[in-house]
Amino acid sequence: MALDTRTDRxxxxxxxxxxxxxxxxTAMAVSGIVxxxxxxxxxxxxxxxxxxxxxxxxxAAWLRTIGEPFLHHEWFLWIARVVLLAAVLxxxxxxxxxxRRDIAARPMKxxxxxxxxSYATRxxxxxxxxxxxxxxxxxxxxxxxxxxxxxxxxHPYANVVATFSTWYGNVVYIVAMLALGLHIxxxxxxxxxxxxxxRPGRDRVLKTTANLLALLLTVGFVSVPVAVMTGLVx
Amino acid sequence: MRLTLRVWRQxxxxxxxxxxxxxxxxxxxxxxxxxxxxxxxxxxxxAGDDPVAFDHDCREGICGACSLVINGDAHGPExxxxxxxxxxxxxxxxxxxxEPWRAAAFPVVKDLVVDRSAFDRIIQSGGYITAPTGAAxxxxxxxxxxxxxxxxxxxxxxxxxxxxxxxxPNGSAMLFTSAKVVHLNSLPQGAxxxxxxxxxxxxxxxxxxxxxxxxxGECATACPKGIPLFSITTMNREFVRxxxxxx
Numbered sequence: 001m002a003l004d005t006r007t008d009r010x011x012x013x014x015x016x017x018x019x020x021x022x023x024x025x026t027a028m029a030v031s032g033i034v035x036x037x038x039x040x041x042x043x044x045x046x047x048x049x050x051x052x053x054x055x056x057x058x059x060a061a062w063l064r065t066i067g068e069p070f071l072h073h074e075w076f077l078w079i080a081r082v083v084l085l086a087a088v089l090x091x092x093x094x095x096x097x098x099x100r101r102d103i104a105a106r107p108m109k110x111x112x113x114x115x116x117x118s119y120a121t122r123x124x125x126x127x128x129x130x131x132x133x134x135x136x137x138x139x140x141x142x143x144x145x146x147x148x149x150x151x152x153x154x155h156p157y158a159n160v161v162a163t164f165s166t167w168y169g170n171v172v173y174i175v176a177m178l179a180l181g182l183h184i185x186x187x188x189x190x191x192x193x194x195x196x197x198x199r200p201g202r203d204r205v206l207k208t209t210a211n212l213l214a215l216l217l218t219v220g221f222v223s224v225p226v227a228v229m230t231g232l233v234x
Numbered sequence: 235m236r237l238t239l240r241v242w243r244q245x246x247x248x249x250x251x252x253x254x255x256x257x258x259x260x261x262x263x264x265x266x267x268x269x270x271x272x273x274x275x276x277x278x279x280x281a282g283d284d285p286v287a288f289d290h291d292c293r294e295g296i297c298g299a300c301s302l303v304i305n306g307d308a309h310g311p312e313x314x315x316x317x318x319x320x321x322x323x324x325x326x327x328x329x330x331x332x333e334p335w336r337a338a339a340f341p342v343v344k345d346l347v348v349d350r351s352a353f354d355r356i357i358q359s360g361g362y363i364t365a366p367t368g369a370a371x372x373x374x375x376x377x378x379x380x381x382x383x384x385x386x387x388x389x390x391x392x393x394x395x396x397x398x399x400x401x402x403p404n405g406s407a408m409l410f411t412s413a414k415v416v417h418l419n420s421l422p423q424g425a426x427x428x429x430x431x432x433x434x435x436x437x438x439x440x441x442x443x444x445x446x447x448x449x450x451g452e453c454a455t456a457c458p459k460g461i462p463l464f465s466i467t468t469m470n471r472e473f474v475r476x477x478x479x480x481x
Contacts, residue, residue, distance in 0.1 A: 016477040021406075021446035022436050022470055023477065098446045102404035105338045105445030111240075111253055112306035112331035117403070117450045124448065190449040193463075196471025200464055 021101065022194075024094045029191035031087040031094075036184065036213070038084060043220040049233055053157040060156045092132060099125055120186040127179045134176035141169070164228035173225050181218035185210055235261040235321060238329040239274065241286055244342050251342065253331070263322040267310060268293060268300060270321055271332075287345040293317040295458065298393030301400070302346055303333040308397035308456040315395065315458045335396050337405035339443045350396050352442040353410060357394075359438035360431035361414045363423045382420045389417035391459040401456035404445030409453035411439045412469035413461045419472055429476035436473055 017023030048059045066076040115122065137147070141163055145151040149169075150162035163169040188210035192198045198206055227233040236259045244251030258274050265273070268290050275285035291299035295318040304310035310319045324330060332346065340348040365371075378386075389412075398409035415432050418424030424431070447466060454463040 013477055016433070017474075020436050020473070021440050022408075022473045025446060026470070026474060102406070102445035102448070105405035105443060106336060106403065107338050108336045110303060110306055110333055110336060112303070112333065114306040116452065116455070121448070121450050186449070193449045193467050194447075194470055196467050196474065198464065198467045200462075203464075 021098065024098055025194045027090050028094045028098075029194040031091040032187055032191050034087040035084065035091065036188065038080075039180075039217055040213075043217050046224055047220060049157065049160060049224055050227065053155075056157045056160075057155060061154075088132075088135070092128070095125070095128055118186070120182040123179075123182055124186055127183045130176060130179045131183060134172065134179075137172055138176075160224065161228055161234060164225040170225045170229065174222055177218050177221045180221070181214040184217060185214040188213055235263060235324070235326045237261055237270070237324065237327070239332060240329065241274075241332045241346070242334055242342075243286070243345055244334075245344065247341055247343060251345075253333075261321055263320065265321045266293065267302070267304065267316050267319040267321065287343075287347045289347050290317060296393060298395040301335050301348065301395060301397070303331075303335065303400055305331050308335070308400040309395075309458050313458060313460070315393075318458075335400035337396075337399045337444065339405065339407070340396060340399060348396075350394075352444070353394050353396065353407070355442065356407065356411055356435055356438045357414065360427065360434040361418065363418060363421075364426060365423065376422050378421060382422075386417050386420040389413045389420070389461060389465060392417070392457075392461050393459060395458065397456045397458060398453035398461075399444065401452040402445065402447075403450055403452065404448060406447050406453070407439050407442070407444040408447040408466050408469070409457060409461055409463075411435050412465040415469045415472060416465050428472070429479055432469060432472045432476045436469075 011019075017026055045059060045063075049056045064074045064077055071079075140146040141148050142156070142159055145153060145159060148159050148163060149166060150159050152158050164173070189198075189206050192202075192206045224233070236257070239256045239258060240253045241256060242251055243254045256274055256278075258270065258277070261270050261273060268288070271286060271288060278285045289299045289301055291297045293300075295315040298315075300309075300316040302309065302316045304316070304319070309316050311323050312319050334340075334342050334346045335348045335350075337348075339352040340350055343349050392410060392413035394410060396410070399405055399407050402408075415435055418431060419428050449463075449466075451463050454461065454465075
């Protein structure tokens with residue numbers, strides 16, 4: 001009797017993850033947490049604007065020197081940008097593929113409609129699209145300075161004030177930050193579910209943490225345009 | 235009670251369906267929802283019309299055969315199966331919408347009957363344990379810790395009705411699959427296939443065309459047996475563990 005030889009290759013860990021709905025959500029959860037950690041640091045850094053132009057501009061200059069002399073000038077910033085870009089792409093591609101699949105899995109809607117899920121849960125997809133578009137605007141505005149009304153390289157304080165002195169700069173930013181808060185409110189807890197980190201005893205703590213993170217980040221980010229509008233920062 | 239019913243009528247899987255309106259009179263508030271549909275069908279048969287097709291079997295809330303999305307809720311407004319839902323949950327003069335489970339993986343067979351064999355194929359892919367057949371084993375041969383027995387029992391309550399899929403905005407079968415995975419993975423008898431079970435069952439679930447989980451929680455709210463949302467959390471953990479270990 002001939003025994004069959006097992007020649008089929010065992011699928012790799014990442015292959016198994018990326019080709020299943022559960023694994024793709026894991027990729028979304030991990031990339032989401034990477035972006036969330038960055039946003040906390042970014043928001044805290046933004047608050048330096050309240051200490052005046054010299055402090056804020058010096059902080060921005062310091063960011064370019066992190067890791068020196070081991071790393072060359074601005075290398076840390078570029079490493080962070082590559083990591084963040086990878087996180088954004090992973091998150092967006094997985095979300096797009098999963099959404100396509102989810103919509104196809106429910107081809108016929110119920111004629112008796114009702115909404116029970118929270119607003120934050122229902123707006124994850126469009127909220128994500130809004131955040132993606134904002135990201136493009138934000139980089140063109142304050143990183144490349146392409147659309148910035150002042151566009152003074154090396155003077156971030158003046159550029160920030162210039163942006164938030166326009167009505168559209170404020171509207172785009174505040175709408176995006178509200179979308180961000182809603183996205184984090186559902187997203188943080190959802191990531192804990194996806195990664196299997198939630199337990200009956202932890203659920204309340206995780207939901208409270210999600211709400212707190214959403215609130216603190218939104219308030220922290222929105223405080224800058226509000227301060228410019230009220231003349232606190234000028 | 236006098237009621238107006240709007241019921242999904244569809245002649246066969248390929249025919250286009252539509253909601254049809256019927257008036258039913260003489261409904262007792264002690265009737266179950268299915269008995270109310272029986273009353274409607276008697277009237278339709280006497281009038282020479284085609285009766286409304288719907289799934290039912292034990293009518294005791296334990297078999298998982300009955301379905302129906304009633305006024306947008308899987309199994310209706312109470313947290314039970316449609317057969318255990320009574321007309322006292324409705325008011326005289328109500329208009330009630332009755333629709334089949336809606337999911338790409340559950341195609342309509344006729345009217346309110348859908349084909350749920352996708353669930354059977356998920357079970358076939360890993361919802362079993364390998365054990366020698368023959369005489370019943372000695373009851374104390376495999377000790378099961380009490381917490382594990384409780385977890386397994388809680389998840390074994392799933393009757394496979396598909397309300398979770400019907401309620402999920404993504405038509406996802408995560409709650410069903412996780413109930414089966416957690417039930418068997420919690421027990422020592424299920425340990426030999428712990429990794430292959432979760433990988434194969436999730437793989438089958440995806441292949442059947444169910445959607446993914448967005449942690450909306452509609453499934454656990456609709457489940458007539460109270461399978462908790464944490465069931466999905468546990469399966470996610472088991473899946474990543476199994477993917478890392480290989481089978």
